[in-house]
Amino acid sequence: MQAGKLALTLALAAAATAAHAQSYPTKPIRLIIPFAPGGTTDIVGRGAADQMSRILGQPVVVENRAGGGGSIGADAIAKAAPDGYTIGISTVSTMAVNPACNPKLSYDPIKDFKPITNLANVANVIAVNPNFPAKNYKEFLAVLKANPGKYSYASSGTCGFGHMLGEQFKVSTKTFMVHIPYRGAGPALNDVLAGQVPIMVDNLPSSMPYIKAGKLRPLVVAWNKRLDSLPDVPTFGEMGLKEPNDPAWYGLVAPAGTPDDVIKKLNEAAVKALQDKDFQQRLRTAGAEPSGNTPAQHAAEIKKEFDKMKNLVKVQNIKLEQ
Incomplete structure (x- = not known):
């Protein structure tokens, strides 16, 4: 009897998750940019937000959370509810350099995020x-x-x-x-x-x-x-x-635990956004080249860069200024 109740509970939970993903989004999405307005990160993030708002049918509202070399904004992304309504920009600084230089950082770039896509690369x-x-x-x-x-x-x-x-x-x-x-x-x-x-x-x-x-x-x-x-x-x-x-990159991530179906929907919207000619031109004017890969590919980029930076910090004995 208990097994039957458990199975029913799991089935209902799965159905609720699927229904959430199908109807998502039903309200505005917050996009955290972990740097101040005006830089390349901000240009990439705001351009993505504009296009994704149109594609998803809900506003994607930008919130700049600067400080700590991007770590304050990255921490806010990691600590947000994993419901698809808070996402953020990932960068080499926030996902690789900062965590490698500062092991006491409040977030883990591998465990605390779910990658969505790489939006753009920069030489x-x-x-x-x-x-x-x-x-x-x-x-x-x-x-x-x-x-x-x-x-x-x-x-x-x-x-x-x-x-x-x-x-x-x-x-x-x-x-x-x-x-x-x-x-x-x-x-x-x-x-x-x-x-x-x-x-x-x-x-x-x-x-x-x-x-x-x-x-x-x-x-x-x-x-x-x-x-x-x-x-x-x-x-x-x-x-x-x-x-x-390796170039620098600017991607999209969500908090760990965000449903896969929601990640898929966000990835599809971001990739479609990158097909817009005006957005492509904005990126290229800023010196960035549109990307738009899969969640797994962006996860691999993050891990590769993080591992490389950890090794570099050790070899060169790099210490963060306190």
Whole structure:
């Protein structure tokens, strides 16, 4: 008798879940962007929200929750009710770099989220002040090898994405540059442009205006092929450097425990959103390339990057500034 009651309870629960997924969404969805308005993350997130609102028939309302290098917003996503009505933007910083640098972080990037899709990828770049004594990547590498510790590179901050790419580059090339952390890419770029620091390691979108203006010289990019906008600049992959060649990405995740049928519906809406020509143009103008893969593929991207960053933190003995 008890077994029969249990079976009936499970059947009713399954039916309720299925009904929820079929009717979902019936109210607005909150999209947490774990960074301040205006940056690439915000551009990607707001564009996705606009298109997904139209596709799903309910408003997708953006909430910027900045702070802690994205960890405050990521924690809010992880702690939200797993009902499909709170989702958020995933980034390399929030899902890989921060957890690798700070084991005491309040969330686990693998256990506490359910990936939906990768929305867009962004190239990364190593660029130098035009006065730097190297005109291309091969000359740059030769200068660094001949002068270990003489040159420094700027990044958006300790355990920021630029810092980690710079350290990965050092490991991969067996070179040594001194890291100079800043409070954001803007201040770092200002000092590189002024010649205070010779080298910049950055996401391409924030450096691109200065590259186009001739104020920065790009030497190598992280991308799967040469960029149409920088046809003379090789990729790390071309130079035999596999580890630094991964792009940055901006995805969608939900709290762990969100029903699979809801994840499927969100994935379909996001992929369809990325087919919109205007949204594609907005992304490309910001230096991002539309993606739109499966939940399993984005989960694999997160795990790969997290494992890579954990190893890098250990090898380079990277410690987060407190």
